[in-house]
Amino acid sequence: MGKAFAALLAIITLASVYFFAARTWWMPVDISAHGPGVDHQIIETMLLTGVLFLLSQLALAGFVWKFGGPGEGRRISTFPGGAKVVVFAVFVVVGIEILTLSFFGSKVWAGMFFAPAAPNSLHIDVQAEQFAFFFRYAGPDGQFGGIHPELINDGNGNYFGLDPANDVAARDDIVVGSLTIPVNKPILLTLHTKDMIHSFFVPELRIQQDIVPGLEIPIHFTAVQTGKHEIVCTQLCGLGHYNMKAYIEVLPQDKYDEWLKSQSQ
C-alpha cells in the first residue's frame, strides 16, 4: 500500500510538472511593452518553485516508498540536532528564495507602478460601477471636465458626474462603454469606482489593478499589437460580477483618429 501511494505521488508530481513544461495551459498572448519583463519574472518564479516542488515531492515519494510499509520494531530516526535545525534551514532557504525573487522582480514592478507615465501619454478616465466599465476621453479641447459625484446619473448617461451646464470643458468629453486606444502609444488610465471595489484586469496587457472607492489610481502601459481583448473585473463585486466586463480595442493610429473623430460628432 505504501509503495502504491509513493508511485501515485510520483506520477501526480511528474504529470503536473509536464503540463507546465509543455505549456499546455499557458498565458494568453502578450500585447504590452512591459509584458516581456512580467513574463520573464513569472517564468523565473515558475522555474525556481518548480525545481523545489519536483525535488521535494520526489523526495517525499522516495521516503514513502522506503519507509511507508509496516515495520516490526523499527527505530524512529531523527535528524541530527532535531527538528528545530531542519525548520530553521527551510526558513532560511525559502526566505532567501522569496527575497531574491522579490528583489529581481521589483524592477519590473517599479517600472509599472512607481515610474511616472510618459509625458506624451494619452490620458483616459475609467469609471467602474456595478456591473460595467465606462471610459472618458477629453474630446477636441483636450481638457477633462470636472467630476461631481452628486451629478452621477446612469439614466441620462452621466456615468462620471459631469456638469456640462456650468463646465465648458465637460461639454465635449467623450464617454463610451468600450476602451479604444492607438497602438504603440503610451496610455495613462485614471481608475475610479462609483460604488465599491472592482478590478481592472486585461491578461493580454499583463495588467491587473484594483479600483478602490475614493481613490484615483493611475496605471500606464503601451500596447504594441492591434486587436480586441476583454477587460474583466476580478474583485467579486456582487450579483452581476460574472458579467462585469468591457472590451479594449487596439487600433492603428489612423484608425484610432477616425474612431475618435466619429465619437466627437
Next chain:
Amino acid sequence: MKTRYFLALALLVAVSSALVVLAAPPAGNGSITGKVTYTGTPPKMKPIDMSKEPTCAKQHATPVMTENLVTGPGNALQDVVVYISAGAPETSASSQTLRYDQKGCQYLPHVLAMEANQPLEIYNDDQTSHNIHPLAKVNPEWNKSQPPGTPPIQAKYEKPERIPVKCNIHPWMHGYFVVLNTSHYSVTGNDGGFSLKDLPAGKYTVTAWQEQSEPQTQDVTLGAGESKSISFTFKVLPY
C-alpha cells in the same frame, strides 16, 4: 287610459334612471385633450454601448439611445405623463393587468403609468438575467432577479409615487413607474398628444410630468359633455 299608463311608465323610467345616475360614480363624456411640446434646445441623447451583452446588442440594428428626454416631430415631447391630479371622481383601481417588458436590455415602455393597486406583470424576454430594482421610497422597495425563462414577476403598488426603475445588472437600463390615484391619465407618444376622457362636469387640476423637468399643472373647468384643449410647454436646455 293608454296615454296615462304610458306617462306613468315614462316617469318611472326617468326617475329610476336618474337614481342610477346619482348612485353610480358620475361618468361623464367630457374630455381634456392637447399636446405637450418643448421650447429651447433639447440635450443630445447618447448611444448606449451594449457590447458586453451580445444577446441584447444584436437585437438592435442601430445603438439604443438614452431616453431621459425623447422628442418627436413638431417639438413634441414624448413620455410625459398627463393626469388629473385633483378633482377627478373617485374610482376603484382597474383590475386590468399591465405588462412591463425587459427586452433587448431596455425597459418597454420607458415610462409606465398605472393606478394604485393595479396588478403589474414584469417579463424578462432576454437571453440574459435581469435584476429589476424600482427605487420606491413611499411604497416598499424591492429588487428581483430574473434569469432567462423565469415566469413574470407579479407586482402592485398601493400608494401614488413616481418610481425610478433600474436594472442592478445593466447600468444603462432605466425607466419609470408612475403610480397614480386616478384612472384619468395619458402618456404622450411621439406626437406629444394626450387625451383624458370620460370626465363629468367639474373643476380639475391637470398635471404633466416629465422625468427630468419640473412638473406643470393647469386648472381646467369642464361643463357637462364639454371638450377642452390645453397644451403644456416644457423649457429644455441642451445640457
